[in-house]
Amino acid sequence: MIQFSTWDILRNLLFAAEWTILLSLVAFVGGGALGLIVLFARTGRSTLLRRVSILYIELIQGTPLLMQLFLSFFGLALMGFDVPPWFAAGLSLTLWTSAFLAEIWRGCVEAIPRGQWEASSSLAMTYFEQMRHVVLPQALRIAVPPTVGFSVQVVKGTALTSIIGFVELSKAATMITNATFQPFLVYGLAALVYFALCWPLSKSSQILERKLNVAHRNH
Amino acid sequence: MSLIAITEVRKRFGDNEVLKGINLDVEAGEVVAIIGKSGSGKSTLLRCINGLETIDGGSIMVAGAHLAPDDAHLRALRLKVGMIFQSFNLFPHLTAGRNVMLSPMVVKKVSAKEAEAEARARMEQVGLGHKFDAYPDELSGGQQQRVAIARALAMQPLALLCDEITSALDPELVNEVLQVVGKLAGEGMTLMMVTHEMRFAREVCDRVVFMHQGRVHEIGPPAEVFANPKTPELQQFLGML
Helix, strand or coil, X not given: CCCCCHHHHHHHHHHHHHHHHHHHHHHHHHHHHHHHHHHHHHHCCCHHHHHXXXXXXXXXXXXXXXXXXXXXXXXXXXXXXXCCHHHHHHHHHHXXXXXXXXXXXXXXXXXXXXXXXXXXXXXXXXXXXXXXXXXXXXXXXXXXXXXXXHHHHHHHHHHHHHHHCCCCHHXXXXXXXXXXXXXXXXXXXXXXXXXXXXXXXXXXXXXXXXXXXXXXXXX | CCCEEEEEEEEEECCEEEEEEEEEEECCCCEEEEECCCCCCHHHHHHHHCCCCCCCEEEEEECCEECCCCHXXXXXXXXXXXXXXXXXXXXXXXXXXXXXXXXXXXXXXXXXXXXXXXXXXXHHHCCCHHHCCCCHHHCCHHHHHHHHHHHHHCCCCCEEEEECCCCXXXXXXXXXXXHHHHHHHHCCCEEEEECCCHHHHHHHCCEEXXXXXXXXXXXXXXXXXXXXXXXXXXXXXXXXX
């Protein structure tokens, strides 16, 4: 039987952690872009778009991420699309992230006083011009801490994709455990790697929050 | 033809009819003060004129632009009338100068250089040329309101709507704003202002409109309205002050 040193285990976990990071980035960047579109639909003037975006957000927030992973992995396969695990994982995490970010950002947009909308309206700006030049620059400041904070959820959310066979940190930990029969050591190390990824994020969220609040100026 | 034509305008919030058929024509260059108790509909009327509120009946026309709820009509209307608010509503993330430059650049696609020249001229006009690079929170209330006036002027409106623009100011700051407005009136700008500054209304305005319970209750030149109020409501309103 092959012997695994602790270093062997850690090294393999770190290789797999690259996929966790990559998947998190894809989910965050893709989800952010899609979330911005959902945000515009959610806060815009069209009743139809508003309803569709509310339905989208509620469906995704109201169902477990695990079900969404199953649906995109097995569901798409049933419909005849052969999806590899990485695609299903990236797709569902992107959709999941977009719904939550859209809702977080909506709160920030709605925190901007009505007078800002009225003043920019009276200057003949359209909805997009108001968002682009008046509302979003102000909303961005309050959006940074909760957005960074949510990125922690995204990183941890990637662990679920191990279930559909995507080899990231959690899946690698399971595979190594099966070979080494040392679950406590392996999962413990995996948890530490997650912590090393998430802790700086939540810490920076706290720091940003304090910084943006102390500097109560708007520029 | 009048610059601003308000015909049989009705507006309700739920069961509460705030405007019950308003008729009012404002000529180019005219300065009109709207006075009345709170809840008489004067602010709502002003907000209807540039489409911040929708109307439930009647029509509003400003220099050929009709008030209609679609974006194209609203934009055309708002290019003709500017509005100044009680709470200034400057954009806090931009300097005073940038506040003035923003809309000409974004809406009218004026080049940055032209917009800056225009903004500097307008800031000079309201006596704040030296505050071009100051952020709104570095300015006093009176200065912020003057920037708001410069910002509205930079769009070269045909008329300005002033919604209680001195009500949020400390007493000692009221005059600097009124002076700017008085100067604009002298230069021939069409102004409709909701105001509690009776002395200013008496001295500067061509006509005074007294609103009561959603109707134009009394209207006339300030000398007449203030010296010989005909209705008991206006007598009471003026006596209360």
